Amino acid sequence: MNIVERIFRDADRKAIALIGEGQEVTYGRLIEMTDAAAQRIATSRAMRVGLDCPNGIAHVVLALAIVRTGKCLVPIAGELSARERERVVRETGVGAIVDGNGEIREVPVAPDLGFDQAALAALNPAFIRFSSGTTGTSKGVVLSHESLLARVTAANRGLGIGPADRIVWILPMAHHFAVSIMLYLLHGATTIIENSHLAEDVLTAATRHGGTVLYGAPFHHALLASEGSGRAWPTLRLAVSTAAALPPGTAEVFAQRFGLPLCQGLGIIEVGLPLLNLQRPREKPTSVGCPLPDYRAEVRGEGELFLRGPGMFDAYLHPWRPRVEVLEQGWFRTGDLARIDEDGDIHLLGRSHSVINVAGLKCFPEEIEAILCEVPEVKRARVTGKPNPRFGAVPVAEIVPRDPANPPKISALASYCRGALARYKVPVEFKLVESVPLTPSGKIQR
Missing domain, CATH: 3.40.50.12780 (ANL, N-terminal domain)
Incomplete structure (x- = not known):
């Protein structure tokens, strides 16, 4: 058929x-x-x-x-x-x-x-x-x-x-x-x-x-x-x-x-x-x-x-x-x-998994995190969805620098993401943090 x-x-x-x-x-x-x-x-x-x-x-x-x-x-x-x-x-x-x-x-x-x-x-x-x-x-x-x-x-x-x-x-x-x-x-x-x-x-x-x-x-x-x-x-x-x-x-x-x-x-x-x-x-x-x-x-x-x-x-x-x-x-x-x-x-x-829905298009924190972690100055990254009145949600990123004294530039992180990801997957915010919460098995806590 x-x-x-x-x-x-x-x-x-x-x-x-x-x-x-x-x-x-x-x-x-x-x-x-x-x-x-x-x-x-x-x-x-x-x-x-x-x-x-x-x-x-x-x-x-x-x-x-x-x-x-x-x-x-x-x-x-x-x-x-x-x-x-x-x-x-x-x-x-x-x-x-x-x-x-x-x-x-x-x-x-x-x-x-x-x-x-x-x-x-x-x-x-x-x-x-x-x-x-x-x-x-x-x-x-x-x-x-x-x-x-x-x-x-x-x-x-x-x-x-x-x-x-x-x-x-x-x-x-x-x-x-x-x-x-x-x-x-x-x-x-x-x-x-x-x-x-x-x-x-x-x-x-x-x-x-x-x-x-x-x-x-x-x-x-x-x-x-x-x-x-x-x-x-x-x-x-x-x-x-x-x-x-x-x-x-x-x-x-x-x-x-x-x-x-x-x-x-x-x-x-x-x-x-x-x-x-x-x-x-x-x-x-x-x-x-x-x-x-x-x-x-x-x-x-x-x-x-x-x-x-x-x-x-x-x-x-x-x-x-x-x-x-x-x-x-x-x-x-x-x-x-x-x-x-x-x-x-x-x-x-809600979701039992972590997919982020951006104006009807879906993206995965894990995918964005993997891209961010390709940047040498990034030790760990956590991406979450932030509610947005126009798009439903948008991705935002927390970045743990590999060297706190020499953190990555936000503009460089955004530029790298724009070259590797569809536009709607690029985080709208990047926040430098000392750490992100982990599960007992060492995975990022959502």
């Missing part, structure tokens, strides 16, 4: 699939563009193809083309540093990279990839994306064509996307594509692509094209709610908030501005979209709601959330761990601490 072929098989070729960049692309035209790109991509011998392309119609076309050829799509986010990009390419064994112009560049693949290529091929892989670290470290997550179809079908039992819908798209496609763009296309909807993050531009596109669904992060919702024109959005029927915790203030001002509550959901690359607050978004704006019909949720032990349902990921790539070795009798351990109230609504209380 090929999920792109399934999408195109059922498509109304005259209906509008994409709006953006001053044009409307019908499903028929999207099929033609995808077929043309797929013919070029099929000439590569690579089985895993990286896509290095910004948001836009080209990203959708090229992503679909890679998957339609039977090759496995590996998104390469534009904000990654050269070092981070190299890691994604190396650990996924990408053999070719396609850029935004559709140009293909072959890449040598290391002989020892750390995973069995035959075992991977047997899964019918469609998509590999690095996780947000629900299990403590970021790793390649493998999704097969079958798993993708199962999860987008299950998610839409809650979202209810159909041919009459026009979804306003503002999230980065390199991070959000499977249970979003593919879901919309599979169900015959139109995706309105707005590359500007200015609230006035997003609202103009939404109202001009009759947007019915908004899918974004709290960062985007806060900007839209504070947009100064006072314009209404009468066609909006569903506003989904995901990728980061929804602040109560953002939920309140959005509902006041547009007369519609934000429905917070929990999306996990290993699981899909299992939770969405559809029943009580006004009364409980910070809840992620109840499980969608095909999913189940449990809180176990000291309050950790476990999930079960269709479309679970197929394997962790590096190191190789098939799904059966990760799930606990079919349940996925999320790493989220949660409680379930008397109505069955789920409230997230």
